Amino acid sequence: MSEIQEQIIEEFSLLEDWMDKYNYLIELGKELPAIDEKFKTDEYLIRGCQSKVWLNVEEKDGILHFTADSDAIITKGIVSLLIKAITGRTPDEIVETELYFIDKIGLKENLSPTRANGLVAMVKQMKLYAIAYREKLKG
Amino acid sequence: MTFDIKKIRADFPILSREVNKKPLIYLDNGATTQKPQVVIDKIVDIYTNYNSNIHRGVHYLSSYTSEAYENSRKTVQSFINAKYSHEVIFTSGTTGSINTLADSLCQDYIKPDDEVIISELEHHANIVSWQVQFGGKGVKLKVLPINDAGELLIEKLPELISEKTKLISITQVSNTLGTVNPVKEIIKIAHQYNIPVLIDGAQAVQHTKVDVQDLDCDFYVFSGHKIYAPTGIGVLYGKEKWLDKLPPCQGGGDMILSGSVSFEKTLYQRLPFKFEAGTTNYVGAIAMATALEYVQGIGIENIENYEKQLLEYANKKLSSISELIIYGNAKNKACVISFLIDTVHHYDTGMILDKLGIAVRTGTHCTEPLMKRLRIDGTVRASMAFYNTFEEIDVLCSGIERVKTMFF
Numbered sequence: 147m148s149e150i151q152e153q154i155i156e157e158f159s160l161l162e163d164w165m166d167k168y169n170y171l172i173e174l175g176k177e178l179p180a181i182d183e184k185f186k187t188d189e190y191l192i193r194g195c196q197s198k199v200w201l202n203v204e205e206k207d208g209i210l211h212f213t214a215d216s217d218a219i220i221t222k223g224i225v226s227l228l229i230k231a232i233t234g235r236t237p238d239e240i241v242e243t244e245l246y247f248i249d250k251i252g253l254k255e256n257l258s259p260t261r262a263n264g265l266v267a268m269v270k271q272m273k274l275y276a277i278a279y280r281e282k283l284k285g
Numbered sequence: 286m287t288f289d290i291k292k293i294r295a296d297f298p299i300l301s302r303e304v305n306k307k308p309l310i311y312l313d314n315g316a317t318t319q320k321p322q323v324v325i326d327k328i329v330d331i332y333t334n335y336n337s338n339i340h341r342g343v344h345y346l347s348s349y350t351s352e353a354y355e356n357s358r359k360t361v362q363s364f365i366n367a368k369y370s371h372e373v374i375f376t377s378g379t380t381g382s383i384n385t386l387a388d389s390l391c392q393d394y395i396k397p398d399d400e401v402i403i404s405e406l407e408h409h410a411n412i413v414s415w416q417v418q419f420g421g422k423g424v425k426l427k428v429l430p431i432n433d434a435g436e437l438l439i440e441k442l443p444e445l446i447s448e449k450t451k452l453i454s455i456t457q458v459s460n461t462l463g464t465v466n467p468v469k470e471i472i473k474i475a476h477q478y479n480i481p482v483l484i485d486g487a488q489a490v491q492h493t494k495v496d497v498q499d500l501d502c503d504f505y506v507f508s509g510h511k512i513y514a515p516t517g518i519g520v521l522y523g524k525e526k527w528l529d530k531l532p533p534c535q536g537g538g539d540m541i542l543s544g545s546v547s548f549e550k551t552l553y554q555r556l557p558f559k560f561e562a563g564t565t566n567y568v569g570a571i572a573m574a575t576a577l578e579y580v581q582g583i584g585i586e587n588i589e590n591y592e593k594q595l596l597e598y599a600n601k602k603l604s605s606i607s608e609l610i611i612y613g614n615a616k617n618k619a620c621v622i623s624f625l626i627d628t629v630h631h632y633d634t635g636m637i638l639d640k641l642g643i644a645v646r647t648g649t650h651c652t653e654p655l656m657k658r659l660r661i662d663g664t665v666r667a668s669m670a671f672y673n674t675f676e677e678i679d680v681l682c683s684g685i686e687r688v689k690t691m692f693f
Contacts, residue, residue: 217630
């Protein structure tokens with residue numbers, strides 16, 4: 147899993163200033179496959195005060211697949227990175243993952259709990275899903 | 286007097302700092318204002334040389350702070366032209382003031398099936414404070430609507446009034462749209478029905494002269510931190526006739542009548558102490574007086590006049606940006622502009638402006654019902670103060686153009 151994080155870090159190291167970084171995030175945000183409209187309901191909504199994030203998880207053969215969306219493009223760009231770093235893994239792997247790349251690519255401020263953009267809650271929710279599936283799959 | 290903007294800006298040390306390697310452009314004054322050096326110095330001076338709890342001790346320091354605290358009350362009294370200084374209660378801020386008043390009014394004067402009239406423009410503080418009453422059952426709220434420009438439909442007020450209406454609680458200036466409401470007219474109508482009026486002045490006192498006797502409002506509340514004073518201090522003004530008969534809702538400290546406390550019953554202090562339980566934020570109150578004196582030194586009329594020109598300029602400049610939508614086009618507005626750039630999310634706009642050193646507020650501005658009325662999730666809000674410049678408005682506009690190049 148750290149391979150993907152290293153890859154993201156490398157991609158970002160090529161971007162020189164904040165402008166390039168944010169332009170890249172905006173591109174990623176635009177590219178993120180939109181979540182199925184049926185998941186854009188309150189049930190899947192992670193409430194940030196400022197921007198909203200919707201998150202869905204599906205399990206197939208012991209692997210968790212996440213899809214997500216946000217109403218703000220920059221948030222969506224970061225959502226896309228988080229998804230990339232965590233999706234398609236086993237619950238165990240996800241629970242143990244430390245998402246260090248955000249800090250390394252200089253976007254730590256976006257994952258501050260005071261930002262109220264739903265991202266911190268999203269990471270927490272992904273971990274909670276993983277824990278729940280770990281128990282479920284054991285059973 | 287001439288308005289020396291350079292000199293004024295030099296009074297506020299934070300305004301010369303950089304953010305994200307750009308000169309700070311602070312346009313979030315509706316959330317909180319910056320502090321002039323005299324206010325910062327006053328706080329340091331009190332803690333360095335005079336700190337002692339008020340009204341308690343016979344010693345020198347306590348006498349000093351107690352006197353300074355009571356003098357601050359007089360400064361507030363004169364600032365809002367209250368008839369008596371004991372009509373000025375120190376609280377933690379506007380939200381604290383509204384909650385205190387709501388708690389007190391709902392002990393006896395307002396009954397569970399009574400009604401309070403508010404408006405569609407209200408901040409959550411003037412909505413939720415009423416909903417938490419009566420064990421969460423709340424007071425019934427009747428809501429005065431706005432037109433599409435964001436102005437109150439004042440002609441609808443009489444039809445909202447019923448025998449159950451116990452209070453009209455209205456903001457003087459909308460924190461989100463900047464609409465200046467005709468509060469004097471509202472008070473006049475309310476008094477024809479013998480209904481008292483609470484005015485939320487959180488976004489008004491820093492922009493315009495407030496005279497509570499001229500307004501004839503029964504209650505007036507505002508926060509210190511929005512008028513260049515520290516956080517955690519605010520004012521609840523009430524006419525003596527009201528405050529005298531209202532019960533206190535917090536017990537302890539200085540609010541009791543000395544010698545009257547027993548396990549069976551306690552008598553309360555006279556005004557204003559009846560409403561000031563516990564150790565108040567006396568340092569905040571003393572520094573607030575310094576802030577109000579600072580504002581008086583510049584002249585609230587001069588501030589109002591300058592801010593009017595600034596708003597006109599900002600409105601003209603922002604209106605000329607294609608795809609920019611301004612929310613709130615009231616004829617009478619305070620120095621606030623809420624906007625969105627086409628479909629760009631307010632959070633995205635705020636993030637990019639921040640990178641350019643421009644501090645604006647994004648989101649619902651604690652006015653979710655108003656957002657629903659406008660059918661939007663939030664806005665970007667540029668709220669100005671008298672230390673902002675025309676050049677800063679220009680930088681904001683180029684920042685917005687930059688946002689457009691990134692998202693379009």
